[in-house]
Amino acid sequence: MEASVPAPSKGIFDSANLEQRERIVELLCKAYWMEIETVMSYISNSINPDGVRAQEIIESLDQDVQEELGHARQFGARIKELYGVVPGSLDFQAEQSYLQPPDEQTDIVHVIKGVIEAESGAIEHYNRVIEFCEGRDPVTQDMVIAILRDEEGHRRLFEGFLREYKAEGLA
């Protein structure tokens, strides 16, 4: 009797894995919106702050805007590769209540804490995506691991800023 040779697996593109692929696209759409909202929040928070102490934060957020935009593009490209569609603006729902402009534009601690919260939210979601991709979609997983590292770096930087304010009794 001839042994039947199983068809080679097409991985996440295998029709047997359709549901999992759709779930990954959903997770990536959420990540895409998180990046887009972060871009909006970081633009406003890189322009609004007043004062000598604000300059370091402004410069750092200016740079982050470009990085987060790059992340959004990567998430969008992967959504397409997985046969999803990058959502349109009408699907957008804002969530970052903590990154709205403070009452006083010299309130830098508010901005620093907001950035830490945004980065922590991204880190949490991206860890979830990485876990879901385990054994299912190594390419998406690899991409999200690299993005996760950027977010961990962003959070660490702003934790350092907060530490300085705490040391001076300002936070």
Ligand SMILES: [Fe+2]
């Ligand atoms: Fe990002």
Ligand SMILES: [Fe+2]
């Ligand atoms: Fe970030």
